[in-house]
Amino acid sequence: MLTHEQAGKIFDRIRKLSSADEVEVLFSGGEFSLTRFANNTIHQNVAEENHVVSVRTAFGQRTARATTNKVDDESLRLVVKNSESLARVQHPDPDLLTMPDARSAGGADEASALTQTRFFERTAAITPELRAEGVKKIVDIADRHELTAAGVFSSGEYFEGVFNSHGLTRWHTQTSAEVSVTMLAADSSGWQKANSPDITNVHPERLAETAAQKAVDSAHSKEVPAGKYTVILEPAAVLDIVGFMFWDYSGMAILDQRSFLTGRIGTRLFGENITIMDDVAHPLQSGSPFDGEGVFRKRVGLVENGVVKRVVYARATAARMKRSEHKDSAGRIEATGHGFALPNEMGEMPMNIVFAPSDEPQTLERMIASTERGILVTRLWYIREVEPFEKMLTGMTRDGTFLVENGRVHGGVRNFRFNESLIHMLSNVEAMSGPVRSCGEESFDMVVPAVKVNDFNFTEVTKF
Amino acid sequence: MKHVSKWALDTAVSRGASYADVRVIAQRNRALTTKNGKVGSASDAESVGMNVRVIADGAWGFAASAELGRGAVEATAARAVEIAQASARVKREDVQLAQEKPAVAEWSTPYKIDPFTTSVEQNIDLLLKIDAELRSVAGVTLAETNLNFSREEQWFASSEAAEIHQAKLSTGVGYAAYAFAGSEIQKRSYPNSFGGQWQNKGYELIEELNLVENARRIAEEAVALHKADQCPEGTFDIILDSSQLGLQIHESVGHPIELDRVLGMEANFAGTSFLTLDKLRTLRYGSDLVNVVADARQEHGPGLGTFGYDDEGVHAQCVPIITNGLFTGYLSSRDTAHTIGESRSGGTVRAESWNRLPMIRMTNISVLPGERPLSLEQLIASTDHGILMQTNRSWSIDDKRYNFQFGCEIGWEIKGGKRVRMVKNPSYSGITTEFWNALDAICSRDEWTLWGTPNCGKGQPQQVMGTGHGAAPARFRGIKVGSAFKGN
Numbered sequence: 001m002l003t004h005e006q007a008g009k010i011f012d013r014i015r016k017l018s019s020a021d022e023v024e025v026l027f028s029g030g031e032f033s034l035t036r037f038a039n040n041t042i043h044q045n046v047a048e049e050n051h052v053v054s055v056r057t058a059f060g061q062r063t064a065r066a067t068t069n070k071v072d073d074e075s076l077r078l079v080v081k082n083s084e085s086l087a088r089v090q091h092p093d094p095d096l097l098t099m100p101d102a103r104s105a106g107g108a109d110e111a112s113a114l115t116q117t118r119f120f121e122r123t124a125a126i127t128p129e130l131r132a133e134g135v136k137k138i139v140d141i142a143d144r145h146e147l148t149a150a151g152v153f154s155s156g157e158y159f160e161g162v163f164n165s166h167g168l169t170r171w172h173t174q175t176s177a178e179v180s181v182t183m184l185a186a187d188s189s190g191w192q193k194a195n196s197p198d199i200t201n202v203h204p205e206r207l208a209e210t211a212a213q214k215a216v217d218s219a220h221s222k223e224v225p226a227g228k229y230t231v232i233l234e235p236a237a238v239l240d241i242v243g244f245m246f247w248d249y250s251g252m253a254i255l256d257q258r259s260f261l262t263g264r265i266g267t268r269l270f271g272e273n274i275t276i277m278d279d280v281a282h283p284l285q286s287g288s289p290f291d292g293e294g295v296f297r298k299r300v301g302l303v304e305n306g307v308v309k310r311v312v313y314a315r316a317t318a319a320r321m322k323r324s325e326h327k328d329s330a331g332r333i334e335a336t337g338h339g340f341a342l343p344n345e346m347g348e349m350p351m352n353i354v355f356a357p358s359d360e361p362q363t364l365e366r367m368i369a370s371t372e373r374g375i376l377v378t379r380l381w382y383i384r385e386v387e388p389f390e391k392m393l394t395g396m397t398r399d400g401t402f403l404v405e406n407g408r409v410h411g412g413v414r415n416f417r418f419n420e421s422l423i424h425m426l427s428n429v430e431a432m433s434g435p436v437r438s439c440g441e442e443s444f445d446m447v448v449p450a451v452k453v454n455d456f457n458f459t460e461v462t463k464f
Numbered sequence: 465m466k467h468v469s470k471w472a473l474d475t476a477v478s479r480g481a482s483y484a485d486v487r488v489i490a491q492r493n494r495a496l497t498t499k500n501g502k503v504g505s506a507s508d509a510e511s512v513g514m515n516v517r518v519i520a521d522g523a524w525g526f527a528a529s530a531e532l533g534r535g536a537v538e539a540t541a542a543r544a545v546e547i548a549q550a551s552a553r554v555k556r557e558d559v560q561l562a563q564e565k566p567a568v569a570e571w572s573t574p575y576k577i578d579p580f581t582t583s584v585e586q587n588i589d590l591l592l593k594i595d596a597e598l599r600s601v602a603g604v605t606l607a608e609t610n611l612n613f614s615r616e617e618q619w620f621a622s623s624e625a626a627e628i629h630q631a632k633l634s635t636g637v638g639y640a641a642y643a644f645a646g647s648e649i650q651k652r653s654y655p656n657s658f659g660g661q662w663q664n665k666g667y668e669l670i671e672e673l674n675l676v677e678n679a680r681r682i683a684e685e686a687v688a689l690h691k692a693d694q695c696p697e698g699t700f701d702i703i704l705d706s707s708q709l710g711l712q713i714h715e716s717v718g719h720p721i722e723l724d725r726v727l728g729m730e731a732n733f734a735g736t737s738f739l740t741l742d743k744l745r746t747l748r749y750g751s752d753l754v755n756v757v758a759d760a761r762q763e764h765g766p767g768l769g770t771f772g773y774d775d776e777g778v779h780a781q782c783v784p785i786i787t788n789g790l791f792t793g794y795l796s797s798r799d800t801a802h803t804i805g806e807s808r809s810g811g812t813v814r815a816e817s818w819n820r821l822p823m824i825r826m827t828n829i830s831v832l833p834g835e836r837p838l839s840l841e842q843l844i845a846s847t848d849h850g851i852l853m854q855t856n857r858s859w860s861i862d863d864k865r866y867n868f869q870f871g872c873e874i875g876w877e878i879k880g881g882k883r884v885r886m887v888k889n890p891s892y893s894g895i896t897t898e899f900w901n902a903l904d905a906i907c908s909r910d911e912w913t914l915w916g917t918p919n920c921g922k923g924q925p926q927q928v929m930g931t932g933h934g935a936a937p938a939r940f941r942g943i944k945v946g947s948a949f950k951g952n
Contacts (some may be wrong), residue, residue, distance in 0.1 A: 042551040048528040067509035128550035150731035257644040345504025462867035
């Protein structure tokens with residue numbers, strides 16, 4: 001894996017090759033392996049190593065980026081040439097700021113400093129044999145329950161760095177281990193997934209047992225009519241649906257008038273029990289503490305007691321917002337360290353979402369026990385935006401959907417299609433569990449609770 | 465690159481592989497976007513690497529590296545064998561490969577204008593011209609354009625003595641106008657949504673699409689949608705335009721026919737398929753008018769699913785998928801062909817890049833045009849009461865590919881064979897086979913377009929792939945419309 005020192009030397013070589021006013025290099029890459037299984041067999045098993053060197057040059061207010069994965073002299077010469085050729089023919093961007101130096105990019109303050117490492121040797125050291133052993137244990141559980149297992153066991157180590165010609169250098173390394181299990185019966189299925197920088201936080205057998213129990217418990221599912229229900233969403237389901245709104249918590253999205261928060265910052269949009277922040281330093285979070293320009297990510301309170309307070313800003317977006325007609329309705333405007341690598345048209349986005357705990361968190365069991373009639377949902381799938389301003393989304397339930405009646409789970413039901421507005425959903429949260437680190441398939445990892453929602457709109461039922 | 469292949473294959477075989485193949489891949493991409501009068505992003509990316517895929521102890525292993533030096537290549541091949549041997553610890557049966565006569569061949573995408581020879585200034589000027597046209601319409605609040613070129617050169621070799629060199633080229637372009645007013649954001653796109661139109665051809669695609677000429681109309685429609693009535697809800701006859709039908713094919717035919725999905729290999733991520741093996745040649749998938757092929761050959765057109773050989777060295781083929789409504793074929797690979805009694809792979813295996821495992825992917829999955837001459841206007845004229853829907857806005861389907869819901873950017877209510885009013889937020893839903901059996905008319909060749917979907921996602925780790933979908937406008941009787949907004 002490329003080291004900080006090696007990256008620094010590559011940057012020095014690039015710097016010497018460039019005649020641009022400013023140069024920035026982003027480094028990313030690592031080693032990643034994934035063991036995939038289906039039908040109780042390992043059917044795909046892959047490993048890769050790569051490093052990406054992405055060069056941005058700026059001539060005044062003209063900038064462009066070129067990328068390579070080769071670091072020999074000729075390749076570096078070519079990537080610099082490509083970046084400079086592309087930059088020189090750009091139209092000047094009046095909003096482009098000079099690259100930040102270390103001081104103006106902010107220090108990692110108390111709130112945003114990572115107090116714990118996210119690199120664990122024991123995760124980096126996982127071998128194909130160890131992953132195969134983990135899969136064997138999952139398959140053994142499947143065999144015991146007479147089920148078919150499918151899923152992945154992956155592990156990897158990554159690096160990410162920013163260097164620029166104003167002396168800024170940033171470097172972050174991290175490991176990751178992930179296990180996802182689907183257990184299939186003749187007419188039902190169950191699913192669980194977990195990941196962490198530290199393999200000791202990922203328990204393949206526990207995930208497999210839970211998924212297996214869901215498959216067993218939802219067998220011979222009944223059809224229950226579509227309609228509005230009280231719905232208990234497990235954390236992965238919450239993550240995957242709410243993830244669709246975070247593109248809009250962006251200063252650029254407000255400037256472009258494509259955000260559902262346009263004209264709504266400062267208003268109560270959700271229930272009072274909803275408080276959401278972006279916090280890269282949260283102990284259950286992962287990822288690097290700086291953005292695409294090397295600015296440290298601040299902790300930002302996005303929603304407080306249902307009131308949308310703030311959105312995040314890259315440096316240039318903040319500067320532009322301060323001059324714009326929207327500035328008085330855009331909340332607090334400051335660079336928050338959430339910008340994408342330049343140049344880009346999307347600006348920025350919060351990527352380290354943390355839901356605050358409820359005043360009176362309830363366990364999943366308690367939420368079930370207090371439900372007269374409702375649906376318990378393991379996960380949501382193929383979620384897409386139907387209407388952008390009410391943030392209406394559609395999608396399906398999947399892999400473990402259950403009827404709850406009189407405080408008990410009464411077996412599986414056929415999967416539903418939902419069409420639901422996130423504004424409506426987050427205004428009708430009756431109860432929440434304590435937030436946990438969760439992962440899904442439709443959105444990035446978050447710290448989210450399970451929630452009990454009233455009047456959730458299932459519009460159709462499918463055939464299984 | 466022959467020496468790279470030789471190092472890898474020799475190492476793999478000497479370490480115990482019973483089969484090995486190697487791909488050395490060089491990719492280059494140019495991506496330009498504009499937004500509201502400014503360049504949004506400008507990038508030029510290249511990526512080079514190699515991968516080795518092996519069967520050892522009856523199981524698969526795969527390893528990839530960006531390094532092409534001898535030591536790294538041999539280490540990568542050795543790693544692939546080690547991984548295969550680990551895979552063998554959890555297997556039920558050995559991998560079986562269908563025979564394939566090893567090809568020694570060269571192939572490249574035909575093109576007239578190499579897009580990489582066009583100047584960036586020329587590219588940006590075009591995008592800004594489109595942008596200016598879009599924003600000249602009052603009420604447009606956001607104008608976005610994109611232009612993309614990519615080239616991939618691949619050297620393939622196998623322990624069966626196949627050696628294939630291919631160079632593929634693709635071009636993509638599109639734009640969208642957004643109009644935000646009150647509490648609505650409406651959008652119109654051209655030539656298609658979510659990135660536009662993409663084909664495996666050169667810059668000549670850009671010149672064929674009348675991009676600037678359509679910009680004002682698109683912008684005007686985005687604004688006009690605010691005054692349009694909400695699409696009515698109920699059961700209607702619907703006509704889908706060619707681009708929307710292309711996506712319908714992708715989601716409700718292309719994915720369920722992937723044999724690896726049918727066999728459970730995607731169960732943890734993309735899902736399975738309702739097309740269990742007993743349905744081959746027994747299921748009435750659609751009406752008699754529905755004929756679908758999976759055709760990777762050049763003669764089908766310059767689709768994103770067109771190539772000379774797939775990534776396992778199997779020659780491009782045409783596989784009939786639905787024949788006069790009957791389900792007749794899957795997308796298969798060398799290691800799945802035997803499960804459907806085929807002695808040869810259907811030639812559909814591709815990977816996104818050098819660092820991804822090749823797997824079954826859609827090629828060009830196209831519904832053939834109607835044989836009777838029929839234009840869109842004639843189709844509308846023959847419809848007593850229905851909704852014409854154009855350009856996709858949202859799409860969603862369950863994990864066995866039964867229940868789907870699609871939303872489009874714009875609709876037109878048809879009464880007495882005429883468009884009588886524009887409607888906004890049109891959507892429709894249904895069950896796959898019921899829907900295709902409701903097709904009762906399809907336009908003819910003049911209305912048929914080979915669309916490109918550049919970002920089909922599948923696999924773990926996930927990878928994206930370009931797929932082609934030929935479609936002509938078609939009518940479907942008695943479809944549920946507007947349930948997306950029911951109860952909201």
